[in-house]
Amino acid sequence: MRDFSRSLPMSLLRAREAVMRQFRPSLRHHALTEQQWRILRALTSVESIEVTDLARLAFLLGPSLSRILRDLEARGLIERRAAEADLRRAVVSISPRGLKLIEAVAPTSEAIYAAITKRYGARKLAELQAMLGALEESLASLSGAEEGRGEADE
Amino acid sequence: MRDFSRSLPMSLLRAREAVMRQFRPSLRHHALTEQQWRILRALTSVESIEVTDLARLAFLLGPSLSRILRDLEARGLIERRAAEADLRRAVVSISPRGLKLIEAVAPTSEAIYAAITKRYGARKLAELQAMLGALEESLASLSGAEEGRGEADE
DNA sequence: CCGATACATTTAACATGTTAATCATTCCGG
């Protein structure tokens, strides 16, 4: 069998870990996890957004998002209200305090990103992201092809 | 600020998720998580291995590995004993039952990997992995540069 | 040989990933 340490999932995992290792200390300084940061960042790009759309935007599953929003709301970093036309939907927006936090973290975060870009090469980085996007697209149509098939064991 | 949805960490996260989505149903059929599978796969490449080395090989943190090994041992998929020369160290190896499970899962896993390779292109895939490896290497020397610096806030 | 230190592993505590189930609300056919 193929050496699993050179498998695509492992390559992606290691690369992502190498990148995130750069950011974690800074986020930690501000008592933010990576996912909390993702959510706050996402909220700065919209005036307000429904939970489902936020999940897609921040690439989080519903249950994770639900828990994190509860905590962020308790910390006063976001605000939440029910949609007027449909009480099932919750609308979320970032609070002034959340915005202030973003502004405090952003400079360091940008500096780290710039250092990574410089080290790896801006052109190469763009190419890598393009290839990652293409991979995603390749597999999008493949998803679900495994659902209905009948396995022989178990 | 840069659109966070196009950040490198998000690109890597989405790409990895797109890949893993292909494998999860198959692993689930065999009551295996991704990490459990990684560990069993790693164990097939060695006769036996110490826990610390296994953690590095399977790219897992100690605490995660410790829990998973406990479960895999309870399921009879691995065997564990203390190193003779140093009782602090634990030596792990795959059991016959674990090997049998690997053999049951491998064909489907290989087929999925082949489908991904065909869809994305073998050459392109190799190039992507090379670029991911280069990224890792680029950031290796950068790691820890953030530790001792003094933040101005909090 | 003793005690301080270092090391390998595990445990603890909290946050998230993942799937299933629940709850409230809305929609829709009759």
Added chain:
DNA sequence: CCGGAATGATTAACATGTTAAATGTATCGG
């Protein structure tokens, strides 16, 4: 209208990620 199906969000349950602390064993200087 009414009641069942569908939908949005949350909760539940279990596994892992992550950091800190604890546990047990080795090592080393005196």
